[in-house]
Amino acid sequence: MALIEADIEVEGMRLQLLRENFPAPSHHHTCDTDHTVTLFLPPVGFSGQIRFTDRNDGEYRPISPLYFRAAGVGIQSVGTGGDARWVRLSFSHDHFVELLDHEFDWTWAKLEAGLTLSGTPVEPLMMRLGREAMAPGLASKTLIQALGTAAIIEVARLLDSGEEQPRKGQLSAGQLNVIRERAASLSEPAPSLAELARLCGMSERNLLRLFKQTTGESVAAFVRNIRCDRAREMLAQTELPLKEIAYRLGFASHSSFTAAFRRETGINPTDFRRDHAIRRARAH
Structure with a gap:
């Protein structure tokens, strides 16, 4: 039985913060009476x-x-199985229809699209709802109402876009977006294969296979290219020290960043920044 750490009701919706230590392996059969959006909190x-x-x-x-x-x-x-803490936003179908101002046609495609929402605009809204549930502030219920409404509408839009299904043996557009957004994040080190597989809701082996079939390249190469693109942007568009850029990109040291950048581009970061500045000056 889950421990309820917070339980807040506002018009048309209910926000809960829950914790449970699930057995390994865990098995559950459920059929909810309300629609629910659930976010398991990291780690x-x-x-x-x-x-x-x-x-x-x-x-x-x-x-x-x-x-x-x-x-x-x-x-x-x-x-x-394992210890888990999660945020759950529940709301009735009537409230869902009222917010959308039209009836929502359910299909298996939409239901499947709802299973992998990590990396979508819904995630920061649910994270913010989670923080509010942990430590309610001024006008908390008004904020929860606004954030919850935004989350519901974003979910509806994503479910509508989920009608277009990926070809068999390939990742969905949503799953590719999850990987792309996480790889481009400057707030965390480069993601591991295990983390990306978990975000996409599949095994590491399946992710490797499906990613290759979908994009024609490996997960590792894709992540390296994205991180390298971010490095180029920061070198060209900011005056941040190399040490700070290395830190923001998740490298352990300035030297490890320099070595990785040279390996991917054939030039070290200092020379790249200098050459870019020269080209920009000539253009003006």
Whole structure:
């Protein structure tokens, strides 16, 4: 049974902060009476999959730390277990329709799209709701109402876009976006394969295979290219010291950043910055 750390109700929705130590492996059968958006808070040390009990294929599908589940849709979930803390926003279908100002047609494609929402605009909204649940401030319920409404609308937009399904044996556009956004993040070190697999709701082996089939390149090369692009931007557009750029990109030291940049570009960061400045001066 989950421990409820916070439970706040506002018009049309309910925000909860919960914690539970799930057994390993964990198995659950549920059918919620309300729609729910759930975000497992970092660090997320487990992974899981979901099967729609009313769908004939009986196939388990990957689930990311942020996901949506529709009211009245039975699911069976399996997970690796472990201690977890999560934020849950629940709301009735009537409130959902009222916010959208039209009826929402459910399809399996939309339900599947809701299983992997990490890296989407919903994530920062849910993180902010989580912080508010932990430490409510001035006009807390008004803020929760506003953030919750924004999260619900963003979910609806994402579910609509989920109608276009990825080709079999490939990653979805949403999963690629999760990887791209995480790789480009300057607030954390470069992501590991295990972290990216967890965010996409699949095993490391499946991620390696599907990513290669989808993009034609390896996960490692993709992440390196994105981090290198960010390095070029910072070298060209800022006057930050190399030590600071290395830190923001998640490198342990200035020397390790310099070596990695030279390996990818064939030139060291100082020379790249100088050459860019010369070209810019000549252009003006």
